[in-house]
Amino acid sequence: MLRQPPLQPRKQATQARSARTVENILEAAARILEGLGFEGYTTNAIAAKAGVSIGSLYQYFPNKDAITIALIKRETARLLADVTMAAAERDWRVAIAKMVEAGVVHQLRRPRLAWLLDVEEGRLREQSSGMQIVNAMHLKLVEVLMKSQIDLREGAVVVAFDMMAITRGMTDMAGTRGETDTGALLNRVLRAVFRYVGIDKED
Amino acid sequence: MLRQPPLQPRKQATQARSARTVENILEAAARILEGLGFEGYTTNAIAAKAGVSIGSLYQYFPNKDAITIALIKRETARLLADVTMAAAERDWRVAIAKMVEAGVVHQLRRPRLAWLLDVEEGRLREQSSGMQIVNAMHLKLVEVLMKSQIDLREGAVVVAFDMMAITRGMTDMAGTRGETDTGALLNRVLRAVFRYVGIDKED
DNA sequence: AGATAAAACGAGTAAAGGCTCATATTTTTT
DNA sequence: AAAAAATATGAGCCTTTACTCGTTTTATCT
Structure with missing residues (x-):
């Protein structure tokens, strides 16, 4: 069976790692809130705790509130x-x-x-x-x-x-x-x- | 009855206006919290709403938390x-x-x-x-x-x-x-x- | 009135933190 | 293998904001 070449460039399905990144960010946010309260709840801290760069964080969330x-x-x-x-x-x-x-x-x-x-x-x-x-x-x-x-x-x-x-x-x-x-x-x-x-x- | 001259310079009683200033600051803080929540709750905003300079505010409160x-x-x-x-x-x-x-x-x-x-x-x-x-x-x-x-x-x-x-x-x-x-x-x-x-x- | 203390002032400093963007790396497609 | 798309990076910009300090104004005392 021959594969049909798609007429339009297929919409790239989300890679697994990006899903993981999002999850990591959310869980890091949760943990920081639990541990430090609003005090330590900064986007840089969230990114660090998630093991992700701040740039990546803003690739998935337009702003801090979106994370919350x-x-x-x-x-x-x-x-x-x-x-x-x-x-x-x-x-x-x-x-x-x-x-x-x-x-x-x-x-x-x-x-x-x-x-x-x-x-x-x-x-x-x-x-x-x-x-x-x-x-x-x-x-x-x-x-x-x-x-x-x-x-x-x-x-x-x-x-x-x-x-x-x-x-x-x-x-x-x-x-x-x-x-x-x-x-x-x-x-x-x-x-x-x-x-x-x-x-x-x-x- | 003769008044005894105080041996030490009498501790200057707090002037009325300073008490008023403190009251103004506290009420301004309350109103800002009520109206804007934590968002607008800044020391500069409090001072402004109280009709007082930021310098005066810090004459009566060592820091923001003290106001709260x-x-x-x-x-x-x-x-x-x-x-x-x-x-x-x-x-x-x-x-x-x-x-x-x-x-x-x-x-x-x-x-x-x-x-x-x-x-x-x-x-x-x-x-x-x-x-x-x-x-x-x-x-x-x-x-x-x-x-x-x-x-x-x-x-x-x-x-x-x-x-x-x-x-x-x-x-x-x-x-x-x-x-x-x-x-x-x-x-x-x-x-x-x-x-x-x-x-x-x-x- | 003159001296002294109390109170008020507000421009300016320094630090924190949200967010951007030019570049690099990884994955997928052909 | 080469090209393209997706994902990741982080130095640093820029705004906000807590707070200081040298100066000025107002009140009190003698």
Whole structure:
């Protein structure tokens, strides 16, 4: 079988090494944020930690914020997937429990990173709009609440925000304090969230 | 009654205008943080907004962080006072309710400022130690919990942190969303906090 | 009024850090 | 093997910004 010579110069598929470079840059950025906070979070430091020249870094990201945004997307992807799965559960109690669990697990995996990225997301929200994850989760949670038998005097929107706020608040605090027992924390968060909406579910 | 001539040149009392300058600087810093976030938070901008030269600013503050620390102290003073008063209440239910109220009111008065100062406090904590307000509040809350009949299986320390986390999480979220009805928010936070510890107190 | 201390001033310095671009290396294609 | 495309390099430009210091203005004291 003869190979057809392409009519147009074939769009060069991305080489494997460039993908590796991008990954290295993102992970270096994550590690610097975790280790040094915003202080040491400079493009030169990121490039150095990634074992890549500063020029290469700017070949893949137009500016520093783009790195942060990509990192947020990367760290957020699993959370969004888990929440979406959870929201599809038949039993709304299970759905809520799993959504809460997704949030807790996400935020306790790399607590400092999650926290710092939240701060950055807040800053970036002002300049470029963009469906943040908070809104995405909120939307799904409201859907679930509508199907539930929870007292929605305050409105599903408000209750959903409150449930997210409780989860985030407790998990942030736990992360700051260095708690690592996800199970224990999850139990407390579930108790707080379910009792808040008037359901005393001890399991 | 004859006035004793002072043996040493009397320590020159601070003039009124210097006190005004310091106040102007702090308020300018607060306003810039509120309006522009960390982006515009530069010493030159602060001095300009305060209507003061950059030289004067550095006459009263050795460096930029000192301004932030002074601002944190200023914003935090009332909160600490309120919490201390609240903790002294006889009835522990009232004590807890008032402590929660103090937190909510504080954080909803200038929400963005409170949030940004929290972030800064976290950053500064790492370098210079110093009794942050979170610890002070926590201490008092633990005391109150000890006198209460609340189920402390998880330990007073953990329960106290959870209560604070719930309060802060919900109020932060409310502030971010632009909620301004303190009363409505306070009701929800009280419900969340009291129900979390197994007390269903509808008032 | 004159002397002294306190407060204010702001041009300028130095360092940090985001980012560019001309060049070099590696990989792919023909 | 040669050409072309993709990828990598890093010295250095340029802006921003924390902070200094020599000078001037204002207030206080005798």
